[in-house]
Amino acid sequence: MVIGRGLTLESPVGAASGTFGYGFEAERMGNLAGLGAIFTKGTTIEPRPGNAPPRIAEVPAGMLNSIGLQNPGVEVVATEYAPRWRGWAAKVIVNVAGSTIEDYVRVCRRLDRVPEVAGIELNISCPNIAHGLDLGVDPRAAAACTRAVRAVTEKAVIVKLTPNVTDIAEIGRAVQDGGADAVSAVNTYLGMKWSRARGKPVLPGTGTAGLSGPAIKPLAMAAVARLVAALTIPVIGIGGIASTDDARDFLELGARAIQIGTANFYLPGLAASCAAELRQDGGAA
Amino acid sequence: MSPFQLPESDLSRARDEAATCIGVDELGPNLHLLTLEAATASRAALPGEFAQLQVEPGPLLRRPFSFCDLDPGRGTVSFYLRVYGEGTRRLAHLTPGSTVRLLGPLGRGFSLPETRASSLLVAGGVGAAPFPHLATQLLARGERVHWLNGAAGSDQLFPLRRMPGGLAGSVQVTDDGSSGRRGLVTDALPELLGGVDRVYACGPNPMLQAVSEMAARLRPEALVEVSIEAPMGCGFGTCLGCSIPLRFRGAPVPGLCCRQGPVLGADQVDWEALRRQPAHLE
Known part of the structure; x- marks a missing residue:
């Protein structure tokens, strides 16, 4: 399926950022077969150590995470990781995160020179790092970030949207106008788990974290429906997909492709089997 | 980095x-x-x-x-x-x-000795879990295996009959003295360290720290390996939930319990930082 700007996926099934590392664990475990795309861990200009534990908590039909963008930095990704992606059938799309628009521009400018990088997914919506500028909730800031990145790369640019806004379609239209080739939706919902034993949230800091897993699928489908109706660029559906039927739901709704996220943690073979089953559907993708 | x-x-x-x-x-x-x-x-x-x-x-x-x-x-x-x-x-x-x-x-398991060795297995509570398999493997190689098993009370001790036969020695300790000696595994540890080449420990993280420090002091020539706990999501390195503080050539480095561990050399763990972390997924 065509995502845009020369990016075509062999399968509509992708693995979501933050649930698949940079693909090497799945490669070792034999779980890459048939995937259309891998969306890497959020990558920043400098290495980041991530947040202090605990970083994850379990909630009904889902989990909370507050990893804090642990990643080795774009230089390691470009020079050490990218060569290892050569020969993979799955397209590797690097998820890019930052604190300022200039951060995003610097990372994307570096990635633009890396042939193994098939595209860029802009993470303007990570709920787990504190910074003054929350690009993903302000249509003008979201558009400005997209436009700034668009100016420094020829690669396909997919903007990953946060659902923690009043009108996700407004943000979607803004990044479409800013030059995005596609949007992916949704990132995690803001959530919290309380520890009555300790009289405070389970996760540290403010206690808020990103909620993912089957719990969010109905919410994500509603968000994707609004985006499909509002946009002309492709929408990549994400949110609680834990079976091939879940993936079919998003595709029938109008998503061009889908990403499997949290389920990769407890069903590591799901993405590959989902890709194989959708291929058998023929046409459904 | x-x-x-x-x-x-x-x-x-x-x-x-x-x-x-x-x-x-x-x-x-x-x-x-x-x-x-x-x-x-x-x-x-x-x-x-x-x-x-x-x-x-x-x-x-x-x-x-x-x-x-x-x-x-x-x-x-x-x-x-x-x-x-x-x-x-x-x-x-x-x-x-x-x-x-x-x-x-x-995960990474225990390393097995290249040459004939005398090993001490130290378990705390449910931390006895990996030792029947380890003891079986060590005994099959002709090693001498000593077993130090501790728990809160007698009904929480992993039964000796579930361990393979042929142990060179076995000491049981309980917090309340209801079985074996009264006390902690670290109370019985000093006398058992003599002549030991390897110490393998599994139990609560604070116990592992205490065993590691005592073994380093009293038997510095012994190799000490510990199986530690952290809140784990996936088990294969992608969720980054089980971050643990490690040391590499003396410098702190982040690690994952599921990839670099759960078994680590006692000198690879930043024990003071680990103390501040939870052991279980909540």
């Missing part, structure tokens, strides 16, 4: 297989030995490696358990578990014939 300078687990041996429950033996209050038919894992798992078990219906994420004992001939594996939450409760109540998804083996 290259993120992982320490050796990582070999994920190429991990398989996701449908395991069948053979039975669950209650060994103490909230303490159970779960036996599963899992032919692939029974032939592959090395001492100290673990499996991620998933029971349906049950929690979303799988739960990690060290392989306790293996029977490759019968194709079975066992896990010693303490009921801690919903996932462990469901595993403890499995009925024979029901199925569980088993992903494993995962």
Whole structure:
């Protein structure tokens, strides 16, 4: 399926950022077969150590995470990781995160020179790092970030949207106008788990974290429906997909492709089997 | 920063297989030995490696358990578990014939000596879990194996009869003195360290720190390996939930319990930082 700007996926099934590392664990475990795309861990200009534990908590039909963008930095990704992606059938799309628009521009400018990088997914919506500028909730800031990145790369640019806004379609239209080739939706919902034993949230800091897993699928489908109706660029559906039927739901709704996220943690073979089953559907993708 | 300078687990041996429950033996209050038919894992798992078990219906994420004992001939594996939450409760109540998804083996296990050695295995509570398999492997190589087993009370001690025969020695300690000697494993440790080449320990993280520090002081020539705990999501390095503070050539480095561990050299762990971390997924 065509995502845009020369990016075509062999399968509509992708693995979501933050649930698949940079693909090497799945490669070792034999779980890459048939995937259309891998969306890497959020990558920043400098290495980041991530947040202090605990970083994850379990909630009904889902989990909370507050990893804090642990990643080795774009230089390691470009020079050490990218060569290892050569020969993979799955397209590797690097998820890019930052604190300022200039951060995003610097990372994307570096990635633009890396042939193994098939595209860029802009993470303007990570709920787990504190910074003054929350690009993903302000249509003008979201558009400005997209436009700034668009100016420094020829690669396909997919903007990953946060659902923690009043009108996700407004943000979607803004990044479409800013030059995005596609949007992916949704990132995690803001959530919290309380520890009555300790009289405070389970996760540290403010206690808020990103909620993912089957719990969010109905919410994500509603968000994707609004985006499909509002946009002309492709929408990549994400949110609680834990079976091939879940993936079919998003595709029938109008998503061009889908990403499997949290389920990769407890069903590591799901993405590959989902890709194989959708291929058998023929046409459904 | 290259993120992982320490050796990582070999994920190429991990398989996701449908395991069948053979039975669950209650060994103490909230303490159970779960036996599963899992032919692939029974032939592959090395001492100290673990499996991620998933029971349906049950929690979303799988739960990690060290392989306790293996029977490759019968194709079975066992896990010693303490009921801690919903996932462990469901595993403890499995009925024979029901199925569980088993992903494993995962993690880095204990290193086995290259030359003839005398080993001391130190267990705290449910931390006895990996030692039947380790002891079996060490004894099969002709090693001398001593067993130091501690728990809160007699009903929480891993039964000696579940350990392989041929141990060179066995000491049991309980916090309340209800079985064996009264005290902590560290009270009995000094006299057992003499002549030991290797110390293998598994139990609560504070116990592991105490054992490591005591062994370094009293028996510095011994190699000390510990199996530590951290809240784990996936078990194979992608969720980044089980971040643990490690040391590499003296400098602090981030690590993952599931990839660089769960078994680590005592000198690879930043114990003071680990003290501030939770051990279980909540």
